[in-house]
Amino acid sequence: MQSPLRTRAWIDVxxxxxxxxFRRVAEAMGPDPWVLPMVKADAYGLGAPEVVRVLRAEGPAGWGVATVEEGVALRQGGASEPIVVFTPALPADFERVAAHDLEVAVSDPRLLDRLSAVGRACGRPVGVHLEVDTGMGRAGVRPEQLDALAGALRPLRESDGLRWVGMFTHLHSADEAGGPGVGAQLEGLRSAARALEPPPSVRVHAANSAGAFRLGAEAGGARPGIFLYGGRVGPDQPEPEAVVAVRARVVRVVDAAPGATLGYGATHRADGPERWATLAIGYGDGLPRVLGNRGEALIAGRRVPIIGRVSMDVTVVNISGVPGVEAGNAATLVGRDGGEELLLDEVAEAAGTISYEILTGLAPRLPRIWTEAE
Structure with missing residues (x-):
């Protein structure tokens, strides 16, 4: 791992x-919590292997990923816990699913026979989580389709090539004030479970991060994502602890004369004498370009405005009135510096997006520096 002292820009985790x-989610889920952290998209950009290492001692139910490739990488990296692939897997991936002992979400029961045949051939039954579409619309079986698909669903109970592990839905608005529709979606999942009567060993799970706090043990199980990594999950929900700080070195300090222009398009012009600091971070590192002339950074515990357009590799801030800034100092684009803090969701709002996109957009060339410091 590179030392921050020799790094142009980096992420503290x-x-x-x-x-x-994680513990707060688990506590919200009651005395016997089933919590499966989502580590898809390289754990929301922070590094799935490190997140697995850090959370393993907390007793997660397993790990959630989006793709078979992500699941294979985790398994090859030494993860022994259950790994669930939540994006519907393609039939061409079934052999890799079985070979690496992955569990899969199934939206089309007509594929169960093919998946079962692969499990039998591999000598290892494939774990299946049946997805029920209660309103998200992007995947899953609608509850009203269950009777028509009864024959296709039979392998869940009868095939020795499958293990029926779970049954779930995805909440679409649990992060909105009041959680509109959450109760109806949960009832839709319950009605599907009543219709199918899964064995007691099948875990019925419904909660994302926001759903964990709204529903608790009612949800059956939780699949938290953004809350773990420091993103807010609703205006009436608990605040997460900040996990991530994005920092960059000052590489140049200059006094700008009145009328001096800055950046592509010369979108900033100095109204009077100004002092500018160039930071070694840009949109090539995942800093949203839209933050030009509207975002902020922290230097020496002070908020300073981003001026001009964000470039691929550098960004400039106005440090007029902030004494003592020189090349080599660290600036903070997300996180805390002294008594000031730029919250992840605050930066996302300034960029006109959501915290998920900020985190997953952070580029690989930013080293992730994991720390046990408080």
Missing amino acids: RAPALRRN
Whole structure:
């Protein structure tokens, strides 16, 4: 791991905060929680292997990923816990699913026979989570389709090539004030479970991060994502601890004369004498270009405006009135510096997006520096 002292820009990741956010979700789920952290998209950009290492001692039910490739990488990296692939897998991937002992979400029961045949051929039954579409619309079986698909669903109970592990839905608005539709979606999942009567060993799970706090044990199980990594999950929901800080070095400080222009398109012009600091971070590192002339950074515990357009590799801030700034100092684009803090969701709002996109957009060339410091 590179030392921050020799790094142009980097991400600090606080392992204790990640663990505490996990514990808060687990506590919300009651005395016997089933919590499966989502580590898709390289754990929302923070590094799935490190997140698995940090959270393993917390007793997760397994790990959630989006793709077979992500699941294979986790398994090859030493993860022994259950790994669930939540995006519907293609038939061409079934052999890899079985070979690497992955569990899969199934939206089309007509594929169960093919999946079962692969499990038998591999000598290892494939774990299946049946997805029920209660309103998200992008995947799953609608409850009213269950009778018509009864024959296609039979392998869940009868095939020795499958293990029926779970049954779930995805909440579409649990992160909105009041959680509109959450109750109806949960009832839709329950009605599907009543119709199918899965064995007691089948885990029925419904909660994302926001759903965990709205529903608790009613949801059956939780698949938290953004809350673990420090993103808010609703205006009436608990605040997560900040996990991530994005920092960059000052590489140049200059006094700008009145009328001096800055950046592509010369979108900033100095109204009077100004002092500018160039930061070694840009949209090539995942800093949203839209933050030009509207975002902020922290230097020496002070908020300073981003001026001009964000470039691919550098960004400039106005440090007029902030004494002592020089090349080599660290600036903060997300996170805390002294008594000031730029929250992840605050930066996302300034960029006109959501915290998920900020985190997953952070580029690989930013080293992730994991720390046990509080």
